[in-house]
Amino acid sequence: AQTVTQSQPEMSVQEAETVTLSCTYDTSENNYYLFWYKQPPSRQMILVIRQEAYKQQNATENRFSVNFQKAAKSFSLKISDSQLGDTAMYFCAFMGANNAGNMLTFGGGTRLMVKP
Amino acid sequence: DTGVSQNPRHKITKRGQNVTFRCDPISEHNRLYWYRQTLGQGPEFLTYFQNEAQLEKSRLLSDRFSAERPKGSFSTLEIQRTEQGDSAMYLCASSAPAAGYNSPLHFGNGTRLTVT
Numbered sequence: 685a686q687t688v689t690q691s692q693p694e695m696s697v698q699e700a701e702t703v704t705l706s707c708t709y710d711t712s713e714n715n716y717y718l719f720w721y722k723q724p725p726s727r728q729m730i731l732v733i734r735q736e737a738y739k740q741q742n743a744t745e746n747r748f749s750v751n752f753q754k755a756a757k758s759f760s761l762k763i764s765d766s767q768l769g770d771t772a773m774y775f776c777a778f779m780g781a782n783n784a785g786n787m788l789t790f791g792g793g794t795r796l797m798v799k800p
Numbered sequence: 801d802t803g804v805s806q807n808p809r810h811k812i813t814k815r816g817q818n819v820t821f822r823c824d825p826i827s828e829h830n831r832l833y834w835y836r837q838t839l840g841q842g843p844e845f846l847t848y849f850q851n852e853a854q855l856e857k858s859r860l861l862s863d864r865f866s867a868e869r870p871k872g873s874f875s876t877l878e879i880q881r882t883e884q885g886d887s888a889m890y891l892c893a894s895s896a897p898a899a900g901y902n903s904p905l906h907f908g909n910g911t912r913l914t915v916t
Contacts, residue, residue, distance in 0.1 A: 688842075719904065728803075729843075729891070729907040775842050785856055786831060786895055786903060790842030 686711045686778045688791035696797040697766045704751075705761045705794045707776030715781035718752065718759045719788065724772040732774070735759065737781075766798045802826075804908035806892050812914045813882055820878045821911045825894030832875050833905060834867055835891040836860065843891055849875060882915045889913075 687710045697703035709718070720732040735743045735752050742750050747767075751760045763770055773795050777788040805824040813819050825832050830851050835843035846865070847857045851872035861867075864882075869875040879886055889912050893905040 690842075693840075721907075728909045731904045731906075734904060777842075785848045785850070786905070787833065787845050787848060787856065788843075788905060789845070792842045793840070 686713075686780065686789045688776055688778050688789055690774075690776055690791035690794050692794045693792070694795045694797070696799055697763075699766055699768060699798055699800050701766055702762060702764045703766055703796065705763075705774050705776075705796065707759045707761070707791055709757050709759065709776070709778050709791075711757070711778065711780070713780045713782065717779045717781065718750075719777040719779065720748070720750070720759075720761045721775045721777060721790075722770075722772045723775065723793075724769075729775070733761065763796075768798050768800060770796060771798045772796060804892055804894050804906050806890075806908035806911050808911055809909060810912045810914075812916065815884060815915055816881055818878065818880045819882060819913060820876055821890055821892075821913075822874060822876050823892030823894075823908060824874045825892070826896075826906055827873075828896060829894035829906070830872065830897045831895045831903075832869055833893040833895075834875070834877050835893065837889040837891055837910070838887075846877075846890075879913075882913075884915045887913055887915045 716737045718735045723729040733745045747764045773793045776791040832849045834846040837843040849869040864880045889910040891910045893907045895903045
């Protein structure tokens, strides 16, 4: 079974600055996918960024990028030029490539507050 | 694409009552998932449908819980004899028929259940 751990329950950052959210996972699978989801207050969860484990290049989506360290089983999210709208819960999630049903295993989340 | 729709948004019920939630997935998505999210935690997988077939159920899904997707479109989640521990946000998600990386989950706004 997989586990996903987010060790930072809460973080804060000043607007326009950069923040990094940590995520580690445990799996015996060699091929898998990793995701970061954002859940704004009282709003639906949306996909922020995703990474395939067999790709060494770190994924980037505009101001969001990841630092994927497969050997260390680490998948951190960096948000550059933080905006007030980035205030949300952020969840790291794991999906095994052999998982026919595409089920996700989530971490406990990190609450990010962007301060003006 | 109108997104994943869940009804009701909020449900307050007394312990011992039965409740039913509905999820309408994105129309072309053949996979549908139910997750449960307690306050301050990440979502936990409950069950998954591919078309009308329920292919996997979590051990979290006790015998008081039942989910259906009769025509492969909308789904219902029923909880019988509710308990206070059932209080949570129930999230529905759907995905298209493709490999996991290429078919990320799209979530609804959730149904928040409060059992008094």
